[in-house]
Amino acid sequence: MTRWAMVADLRRCVGCQTCTAACRHANATPPGVQWRRVLDMEFGEYPDVRRAFVPVGCQHCDEPPCLDVCPTTATRKRADGIVTIDYDLCIGCAYCAVACPYQARHKTLRAGFAYDRPMENETKRRDDARLAVATKCTFCVDRIDEGLAKGLRPGVDPEATPACVNACITQTLQFGDLDDPQSNVSTLLAEHRHFRMHEELRTGPGFYYLWDAREAAS
Amino acid sequence: MTYPSGGYANYGPEPWQQTSWDWRAAGNFVCGGAGAGLIVFAALADGGRAATVALTLAGLALVGLGLVCVALELGRPLRALNVFRNPLTSWMGREAWAAILLFPAGLAAAWGVPGAAAAAAVLALAFVFCQARLLQAAKGIPAWREALLVPLVVTTGLAEGGALFFAGDPWHRAGTPWLLAGFGALVLVRVLVWLAYRRNLAGTIAQGATDALDRAGSVLQLVGTVVPLALIAAVATGFVSGALTPWLAAAAGLTAAVAGAYTKFTIVTRAGFNQGFALAHLPIRGAR
Numbered sequence: 265m266t267r268w269a270m271v272a273d274l275r276r277c278v279g280c281q282t283c284t285a286a287c288r289h290a291n292a293t294p295p296g297v298q299w300r301r302v303l304d305m306e307f308g309e310y311p312d313v314r315r316a317f318v319p320v321g322c323q324h325c326d327e328p329p330c331l332d333v334c335p336t337t338a339t340r341k342r343a344d345g346i347v348t349i350d351y352d353l354c355i356g357c358a359y360c361a362v363a364c365p366y367q368a369r370h371k372t373l374r375a376g377f378a379y380d381r382p383m384e385n386e387t388k389r390r391d392d393a394r395l396a397v398a399t400k401c402t403f404c405v406d407r408i409d410e411g412l413a414k415g416l417r418p419g420v421d422p423e424a425t426p427a428c429v430n431a432c433i434t435q436t437l438q439f440g441d442l443d444d445p446q447s448n449v450s451t452l453l454a455e456h457r458h459f460r461m462h463e464e465l466r467t468g469p470g471f472y473y474l475w476d477a478r479e480a481a482s
Numbered sequence: 483m484t485y486p487s488g489g490y491a492n493y494g495p496e497p498w499q500q501t502s503w504d505w506r507a508a509g510n511f512v513c514g515g516a517g518a519g520l521i522v523f524a525a526l527a528d529g530g531r532a533a534t535v536a537l538t539l540a541g542l543a544l545v546g547l548g549l550v551c552v553a554l555e556l557g558r559p560l561r562a563l564n565v566f567r568n569p570l571t572s573w574m575g576r577e578a579w580a581a582i583l584l585f586p587a588g589l590a591a592a593w594g595v596p597g598a599a600a601a602a603a604v605l606a607l608a609f610v611f612c613q614a615r616l617l618q619a620a621k622g623i624p625a626w627r628e629a630l631l632v633p634l635v636v637t638t639g640l641a642e643g644g645a646l647f648f649a650g651d652p653w654h655r656a657g658t659p660w661l662l663a664g665f666g667a668l669v670l671v672r673v674l675v676w677l678a679y680r681r682n683l684a685g686t687i688a689q690g691a692t693d694a695l696d697r698a699g700s701v702l703q704l705v706g707t708v709v710p711l712a713l714i715a716a717v718a719t720g721f722v723s724g725a726l727t728p729w730l731a732a733a734a735g736l737t738a739a740v741a742g743a744y745t746k747f748t749i750v751t752r753a754g755f756n757q758g759f760a761l762a763h764l765p766i767r768g769a770r
Contacts, residue, residue, distance in 0.1 A: 274765035303495060303759055314764050329621040335575035336564040355564050356557020358502035359574050362620040367756055371502065371557055396557030459762040465621060475763040 266344040267442040268403055268418065269470040270429070271449045272319045273456070277436040279304055279317030286431030287321075290404065292389030294376035299368075299401035300428045318473070319428070319437060322347060322368040322401035323461065326468025330360035330369065330398075338398070345442075345470050346403050354397035361398060365462050366469075369400045403439070404428075419448055442470070454478070497688040497758040500623060508750035509551030512642075512743045514581075514613055515635065517544025518606035519643015521588060525603035526664075527647070529656020535592045536654060537647065538602065542588040544646075545609065549581060573619050577612035584609050610639040617750070624687045625695065625753040630679040635746070637675050641668040642742040645710070648735035652728040659718065662731060666714040669738050673707040676745070687755060694752035698745045706741025710734035 279302055287293070287300035303318040324347050331339050331347065338353035339360055361369040373396050377386050404426035411417075411424020418424040419440035429437045440449035449472070456474040463469075517540075524537035553559050566582070569575040584605040590598035614635035620626045644665035651657040680699060683692075713734035716722045722730055 274761075275767045305495065305759070305761070307761075307764060316761060316765055318759065318761065320759060329619075332571040333574065333616075333619050335566075335568050335572040335578065336561075337568045338564075353561070353564055353567070354558065355561045357552075357555065357565070357574065358557075359572075359616075359620070361502040362500050362622050362626070362754070365622045365757065366759075367622070373557065457763070462757070462760065463762065467621070473761070474765075475761075476766040 265443050267470065268324070268345050268408065269440065269442045269449050269472065270324075270403070270426070271438045271440075271452050271458070271472045271474060273436050273438075273452070273474040274316055274318065275474065275476075276434040277302065277317040277319060278434055280433055282431045282433055283319060283428035283437060286427040287401070289385050290389075290427035291402075292386045292391075293370075293399070294372050295378055296376070297370045297372055297399070299370075299399070320366060320368070320461070321471075322364075322403075323366050323467065323469030323471040324401075324403060325470065327466065329363040329365065329465075329467060333359045333363040335359065342405075346405050346408075347400075348402065348405060349398055349400065351391070351393040351397050351399075356396045356398065358398065365465050365467065369398050371396065371398055495758050497624075497690075497755040499690060499752070500754040500756055503555065503754065504751055505747070506551045506555040508747045510548040511613055511617065511635065511746050511750055512548070513544045513551065514548035515610050515639025515746065516642035516646055516739065516743070517541045517546075517548065518584075518610040518613075519640040520544065520646050521584070521591075521606040521643070522603045522640060523644050523647035523661065523665075524656075525591065525599040527656040527661060528658065529654055531594065533654035533656040534599065537650070537656065538588050538592045538599070540646070540650075541606070541643070542585060542592075545581060545584065545606075573612050573616035577609060577616055580605055580609040580612050610636055613639070622756050623754050624757050625683060625691050625749065625755065628679060628682055628686075630675060630682055631749075634672070634675045634679050637668060637672040638742050638746055641665070641672045642739050644668055645735040645737075645739035645742065648731040649739060651731045651735070655728065657728065657731055662714060662717065665735070665738075666711060666718070669707055669710050669714075672742070673703055676702055687753070688757075691753040691755040694748050698748035698753075702741050702745045705737050706745065707738075710738040713737075 281302050283300050284298050284302055293299055300321045303320055305316045305318055307314045324345055328347050331341055336353045336355055338350045341347050356371055358371055408418045408424055416424035422430045426439050429439045438448050440447035453472060455478050457476040457478055458472045458474045460469040460472055521538055521541035524534055553562055565578045569579050587598055587602040587605050591602045614632040617626050618631045648657055648665055713730045717727050717730050
């Protein structure tokens, strides 16, 4: 089996938002809609202040709250763990948006562009089926599927890897198969201490955050 | 790196009010719940055929108005029939199926078909239960996912239905002492569930949600509970009798209905804060 997952090394992220821009470019999401966001978070009080940049988006959960609530079956989970939306079935009720603890879902009523006229990528990737329905990060599922069809390895071969991972300048973001113990993500998780967002909700996110080296654990 | 003994309290951007569901969604919960409750009370009443017809049709109209509200919220309303595709796991789908069965049962009850009123009452209960589970299944909103929201929404719907029933008592005269007692009991149970719900939420929701719920709670406890229960007590104990009785019951109904509607509206539109983002650990960078 395959379980696609993403890993973000919080020690590496510098908050450059290149992943956000890459996602925006690859998927031509309208202004205000960021399937891949990077939060700029501050903790503590002066002088003991910490800062962290945290990539977020759809966590492609094992038990996605958005899946069960969807009244139309537009939201589905593939065998490889990727949560998808069938834009032709979705009625835009936004139930999934309030069910998602990660604020990953968006609904846009009208087409919007970064500037007055659509840019080349916006023209090429324009899809009116995405209007007035739920949208979210797809893990660039089309790239993964096309890459696999060509015999490429997602997470290793850029052509088969999500755009945000390809664009990351610090290799914060990694993508791969959790079920493959030799994959990059499995290796990273084995070698590092990690957590998942809102673990207490038992959604089983497919998005892991590294925060320390494993050998540092005492 | 050392961490403060109490840990870091603010691990992420502050929670913010969800904007996906607004007054239109709230309208479904307010009108649908009250309409379902009214259908239940209409089935329990024995006020003659005209009253049963009027009350049942009014209940159906309210449920229908709620569904119209939610239809206005849909991004793709022309595909609304897709809502019936997933009753296996979606409480919204189940709500839709309960509604689609409730309407013919309610119309049959209004038509006078034997047994239809009871069937409509059962389906109305199913409908309001689906609404409650629907809201509670929204895992992204802490004030909604609390388990006690289910009995709260159910009792609120039934209490508001009873409230509307007695608000119209001066005209339909279908109210009985037993129904008035039942309505009073629902008002009491509603506020008790509310207090338990609020106690369970303490410390788990955003300050904005707490403030909104506290405001609604004040209205619910005073306008929605103390006032109607006092009026009901005045009627039940014979303190007031004669022609004034149905008007006091109506006043009790109006206050309970308005406060209940305000409370549910607040829960959906003003207490719907998400939980923001949280890091279980901060990144440890550099050499140590």
